Amino acid sequence: MARDQGKVGEQKSEILQAIPAACADETAAVEFIERLRWGNEPWCPRCGDLNARQMQDRQGNRNARYLWRCHGCKKQFTVRIGTIFEDSRIPLRIWCHGFWRACSSKKGVSALQIQRETGLSYKSALFLMHRIRFAMGADPRPPKRSGAVQADETYVRGKPRHKKRMSERYSARREEWSKKTPVFAVVERNGNVRARPMERVTSQTVGAALAEWIEPSAEIHTDESRVYHFLGKPWPGGHQSVNHSAGEYARGPVTTNSVEGFFSLFLLKRGLYGTFHSVSKKHLHRYVDEFAFKYNTRGLDDGERALVAIRSAEGRQLRSRIRP
Numbered sequence: 001m002a003r004d005q006g007k008v009g010e011q012k013s014e015i016l017q018a019i020p021a022a023c024a025d026e027t028a029a030v031e032f033i034e035r036l037r038w039g040n041e042p043w044c045p046r047c048g049d050l051n052a053r054q055m056q057d058r059q060g061n062r063n064a065r066y067l068w069r070c071h072g073c074k075k076q077f078t079v080r081i082g083t084i085f086e087d088s089r090i091p092l093r094i095w096c097h098g099f100w101r102a103c104s105s106k107k108g109v110s111a112l113q114i115q116r117e118t119g120l121s122y123k124s125a126l127f128l129m130h131r132i133r134f135a136m137g138a139d140p141r142p143p144k145r146s147g148a149v150q151a152d153e154t155y156v157r158g159k160p161r162h163k164k165r166m167s168e169r170y171s172a173r174r175e176e177w178s179k180k181t182p183v184f185a186v187v188e189r190n191g192n193v194r195a196r197p198m199e200r201v202t203s204q205t206v207g208a209a210l211a212e213w214i215e216p217s218a219e220i221h222t223d224e225s226r227v228y229h230f231l232g233k234p235w236p237g238g239h240q241s242v243n244h245s246a247g248e249y250a251r252g253p254v255t256t257n258s259v260e261g262f263f264s265l266f267l268l269k270r271g272l273y274g275t276f277h278s279v280s281k282k283h284l285h286r287y288v289d290e291f292a293f294k295y296n297t298r299g300l301d302d303g304e305r306a307l308v309a310i311r312s313a314e315g316r317q318l319r320s321r322i323r324p
């Protein structure tokens with residue numbers, strides 16, 4: 001999820017200029033993705049051989065399926081092999097459009113909007129957007145956070161699982177809580193965020209996430225919530241908290257402003273309460289990934305962000321199919 005800002009490549013502006021054409025024309029889209037993936041040296045995604053040739057039709061034009069032939073393994077391939085595009089029939093220009101829209105819209109873009117703009121079925125549009133979020137959540141082993149790290153949780157209202165029973169006030173309130181899912185996040189001061197939904201926020205679940213995401217030497221800053229007071233053992237780098245209920249929001253360098261900013265400005269206001277209204281628990285992590293990606297690429301412009309996201313499509317081949 002974490003991503004270094006600015007690693008976009010040297011011929012950046014030239015590639016950026018190709019995005020509008022890639023969203024409109026299939027050949028332009030295929031060549032755009034090929035260039036992003038291979039540069040000037042196409043290689044076979046099955047065996048890695050560099051000795052590959054573009055296949056042509058009798059008129060000498062490019063093969064209608066954009067096939068290549070590998071001289072190493074003698075097999076044919078396209079640029080889709082080994083990427084999130086592999087088992088999809090959606091044209092690459094529509095993929096490019098989806099990436100562009102997802103990355104250029106602050107609030108995110110809904111499957112319904114993509115359906116209207118592209119003519120895909122709603123089901124295909126939902127599939128497309130889920131996969132794009134999956135690519136945005138790439139980076140299976142991001143570096144651990146260090147220095148001063150802020151940790152906090154928020155509660156996200158999801159789709160109700162059961163019809164509301166109004167008969168008992170007590171059960172209605174319980175119902176309300178059962179619809180909320182906690183999302184836990186850590187942010188380096190002025191740095192990147194990591195976030196994930198959790199079944200429950202307890203000292204144990206939070207302690208496990210911190211151990212996975214944060215260097216032991218990092219100092220953790222939180223609010224006064226009791227959850228953070230018993231992180232198993234004392235945290236090696238130290239733990240400081242501000243007391244929100246006493247009106248304290250910063251004490252010297254100790255604050256949770258950055259992580260609260262991620263929740264309020266990125267995840268909730270722009271995304272989940274804006275465009276998506278309510279998201280089912282099952283898919284919440286994808287939306288969290290999307291907005292963490294946007295937060296972590298906030299220093300890039302829309303085109304650069306789209307390039308980073310499309311590049312993540314490579315090597316993010318799905319082991320299990322994503323169903324809408």
Ligand SMILES: [Zn+2]
Pocket residue numbers: 044045046047048049070071072073074075
């Ligand atoms: Zn090969």
